[in-house]
Amino acid sequence: MTEPLPPFPRRVKGARPRFHDEPAIDRLLAMLVALTSEVSVLADRVATLETxxxxxxxxxxxxxxxxxxxxxxxxxxxxxxxxxxxxxxVELEGEEPGDYWETIGRIERGEL
Structure with a gap:
């Protein structure tokens, strides 16, 4: 029988990698990677449930x-x-919405 793998550390040591000069872009990339990993796990779970x-x-x-x-x-x-x-x-609070919310509305309506 094989030994179970040790758990991953909960905190990563060292500085976060920087890919872009703008920190907000790096935060957005981190969100995208987290969501992509969640979608991958969920797809595997659905396949398992179907099986x-x-x-x-x-x-x-x-x-x-x-x-x-x-x-x-x-x-x-x-x-x-x-x-x-x-x-x-939180970052948008207090700012004028401008075209941002109009674009989001168009995406929700399937216009983009």
Whole structure:
């Protein structure tokens, strides 16, 4: 029997890597990497659940949720978006929204 791997350290030692002169860009990249890793883990978990349930791969994509389930998903999605963008919202407080919110609205409506 093989020994379990030791846990990863909770804190990384040393300075954060810098890729761009603007620290906000580096923070955005860190957010993107974190979200990408979460999506990867979730995709693996969905595949595992499909396999274990015996419904086969792709069954989740074929599922059509009812109205109540769609509403629960929308609420969960909105909460996730609020958490992800909370750091940016703090920076935007007190500033004139300008074209930023109009662009976000166009993205939400599928115009971009």
């Amino acid at each position: 274990l349930s015996g419904v086969g791969h792709g069954a989740v994509d074929a599922h059509v949720p009812d109205l109540a389930e769609r509403e629960r998903r929308e609420a969960r999605r909105e909460a996730l978006i609020a958490r992800v963008f909370a750091a940016l919202e």
